[in-house]
Amino acid sequence: MNSTAIHESRGGKQEGVVKDQKQFVTFVISNENYGVPVLKVQEIIGMTEIVHVPNCPDFMKGVINLRGSVVPVIDMRKRFNMEERQYDMFTVIIIVEVRDMLVGMIVDSVSDVVDMPAADIQKTPNFTVKIDTDFINGIGQIGEKLVIILDIEKILSVEEIESLESEETATA
Numbered sequence: 001m002n003s004t005a006i007h008e009s010r011g012g013k014q015e016g017v018v019k020d021q022k023q024f025v026t027f028v029i030s031n032e033n034y035g036v037p038v039l040k041v042q043e044i045i046g047m048t049e050i051v052h053v054p055n056c057p058d059f060m061k062g063v064i065n066l067r068g069s070v071v072p073v074i075d076m077r078k079r080f081n082m083e084e085r086q087y088d089m090f091t092v093i094i095i096v097e098v099r100d101m102l103v104g105m106i107v108d109s110v111s112d113v114v115d116m117p118a119a120d121i122q123k124t125p126n127f128t129v130k131i132d133t134d135f136i137n138g139i140g141q142i143g144e145k146l147v148i149i150l151d152i153e154k155i156l157s158v159e160e161i162e163s164l165e166s167e168e169t170a171t172a
Contacts, residue, residue, distance in 0.1 A: 020118035024140075026111040026147055027094065030082045033111065033147045035140065040152045042095040042102060044110055047087050064093070064104060071095065073104035079155065080135075096152050103156070114147075116140045121149055 024035035025044070045066075050073055052062040059078035063070050073093060077084055090109035095102055121138040137151040 021115050022118055022121070023113060023115055024147070024149065025094065025113055026142075027092075027107040028109045028111060029076050029080065029107050033142075033145055034107075035114070035116075035147045035149045036094070036096060036152055038113055040096045040098075042097060045093050045095065045104075047091050047093065047106075061106065066095065066102070066104075069102065071102045071104050073106060074156070075106045077106075077108075098152055098156060105155075114142055116142065116147075 023038040025038050025041045026033055026035045028034070048064055050062040050064055053060070053072075056062070059074050061073045061075050061078075063072050065071075075084070085108070087106070091106065092110050093104040093106055094110065095104050097103075121140040123138055135150055135154050137149045140147045140149055
């Protein structure tokens with residue numbers, strides 16, 4: 001856990017202390033704001049050639065070569081059962097670590113790296129906001145905008161991870 005204390009000193013007194021500050025990489029999918037813990041993000045790359053792998057789940061676009069490593073890539077719109085759209089100059093692949101494996105997530109655009117106090121992240125209500133709530137770790141607020149905090153470990157099931165690992169070794 002990233003714990004940061006911010007101390008403002010005026011006249012020798014501490015005016016504010018913020019603890020349990022968390023950092024998230026925020027991005028957009030279908031005009032919704034999402035975030036993943038910055039510690040799970042390895043890098044962000046522009047769209048690149050994706051090699052299709054036969055018999056994969058529908059949401060898996062294929063694999064990319066990332067400096068000699070084969071990395072499976074999933075389209076987050078398809079993963080969340082959203083309408084597909086053409087990739088454009090803002091579309092990026094966020095490389096994240098899921099259960100000791102690198103996975104690329106295709107998103108509409110990346111926004112920013114933000115600090116958010118843990119206290120500002122609320123647990124997910126039972127109703128859904130376009131996606132299955134199992135993927136959601138909570139909902140935070142940055143200014144006026146709500147950010148859906150994703151649980152990277154739950155975006156793919158254990159079976160899907162095992163399937164990706166076997167595909168990765170087959171294409172290596």
